[in-house]
Amino acid sequence: MIRMPSDQVTFEALEQLVPVAPDWRVAWDRIWPLWPELSLLDNCQQDPVHHAEGDVGRHTRMVVDALVSLPDWRQLDPGNRSCLFWAAVLHDVGKPATTRAEDDGRITSRGHSRVGASIARRLLWHAGAPFVWREQLCGLIVTHQLPFWLIERGNPERLAIETSWKCRPDLLCLHAEADAMGRICADQDGILVNVGLARQVFEDAGCGTEPFAFANDESRVAFFERPDRDPRYVAFEDFRCRVTVMSGLPGAGKDTWIARNRPELPVVSLDAVREELGEPATGNQGRVIQAAYEAARQHLRKGQDFVWNATNISAQLRGRPLRLLRDYGARVEIVYLEPSQAALHAQNRSRDAVVPEAVIDDLVRKLEPPGRWEAHKVTHVVEGCTL
Numbered sequence: 001m002i003r004m005p006s007d008q009v010t011f012e013a014l015e016q017l018v019p020v021a022p023d024w025r026v027a028w029d030r031i032w033p034l035w036p037e038l039s040l041l042d043n044c045q046q047d048p049v050h051h052a053e054g055d056v057g058r059h060t061r062m063v064v065d066a067l068v069s070l071p072d073w074r075q076l077d078p079g080n081r082s083c084l085f086w087a088a089v090l091h092d093v094g095k096p097a098t099t100r101a102e103d104d105g106r107i108t109s110r111g112h113s114r115v116g117a118s119i120a121r122r123l124l125w126h127a128g129a130p131f132v133w134r135e136q137l138c139g140l141i142v143t144h145q146l147p148f149w150l151i152e153r154g155n156p157e158r159l160a161i162e163t164s165w166k167c168r169p170d171l172l173c174l175h176a177e178a179d180a181m182g183r184i185c186a187d188q189d190g191i192l193v194n195v196g197l198a199r200q201v202f203e204d205a206g207c208g209t210e211p212f213a214f215a216n217d218e219s220r221v222a223f224f225e226r227p228d229r230d231p232r233y234v235a236f237e238d239f240r241c242r243v244t245v246m247s248g249l250p251g252a253g254k255d256t257w258i259a260r261n262r263p264e265l266p267v268v269s270l271d272a273v274r275e276e277l278g279e280p281a282t283g284n285q286g287r288v289i290q291a292a293y294e295a296a297r298q299h300l301r302k303g304q305d306f307v308w309n310a311t312n313i314s315a316q317l318r319g320r321p322l323r324l325l326r327d328y329g330a331r332v333e334i335v336y337l338e339p340s341q342a343a344l345h346a347q348n349r350s351r352d353a354v355v356p357e358a359v360i361d362d363l364v365r366k367l368e369p370p371g372r373w374e375a376h377k378v379t380h381v382v383e384g385c386t387l
């Protein structure tokens with residue numbers, strides 16, 4: 001098998017491999033060599049109770065073949081058809097890193113959906129895939145198991161509403177249908193019934209094909225914060241101040257964006273605090289973070305608008321500052337910057353403190369762009385265009 005170097009895989013090449021009429025042929029001989037992550041699936045075993053077909057590689061091929069046979073997939077517009085196809089190819093790519101044998105002999109792969117989305121995002125980032133297409137695909141991978149068990153949970157409507165903001169529900173259920181068809185197990189019919197019921201839950205909640213429509217931004221943010229919040233509650237919007245939270249890899253252009261778009265506002269910058277304290281970028285950052293949070297609190301107590309400037313490249317990193325801002329009644333906008341790869345590396349090299357390329361590559365593995373549910377407003381600036 002001739003394998004293509006991962007950094008030479010392009011989005012254009014991926015598009016050409018999506019099956020088309022009239023034969024809808026899946027070119028496995030060209031798809032499987034694209035990334036070494038796919039070949040790992042052939043040696044990754046699964047629990048025979050749920051996957052009597054064998055390893056993850058065989059399951060993946062069965063899922064993709066099932067998807068391509070579905071009339072609903074064939075009738076999608078080309079962009080969604082392509083996105084769903086590659087989501088199916090990559091949906092279990094996280095299993096080799098998460099598969100474990102339990103003491104009772106069963107095989108589990110807990111967490112593989114989230115790990116798989118991260119791997120897929122890195123592969124597609126290097127391929128130059130369009131941002132919206134890529135993030136929709138990653139959302140499908142993160143949530144791809146949900147239709148199997150949605151109806152069995154205590155509050156399926158709430159889960160459906162949350163999920164509708166993370167991926168498109170009709171595409172998710174179509175993928176789940178193919179995922180159920182692409183396996184050998186005793187409860188296959190029951191899984192397919194559950195997928196059908198999940199479709200109905202999404203539709204009944206008013207989010208069968210698009211995100212649930214909240215009354216306003218605060219209603220949405222509060223819903224995702226509080227498990228007891230009624231999704232139809234109309235929240236009162238009265239904010240003490242407005243805070244812009246920057247997000248992006250080193251070299252993404254956060255300082256430049258602030259200078260052009262928020263020149264009048266004070267900035268709390270972790271890099272600036274680190275420089276003031278004489279702390280290195282590596283090692284324990286506790287002192288830097290503590291000082292930055294105190295500076296932010298001073299602005300919040302005064303009701304002063306300001307900018308919080310840090311990489312904030314994952315939901316976990318964004319979580320703590322967002323909670324602080326919410327505690328003080330701020331209206332929050334997250335601005336995420338993603339320039340082209342060439343621009344990112346060029347801008348990084350022009351920084352006073354250049355971040356090593358290896359560090360940036362490691363950060364790409366952890367990259368998790370902000371979702372539109374995380375703040376009152378989320379702005380994605382991708383290759384200079386605001387999405």
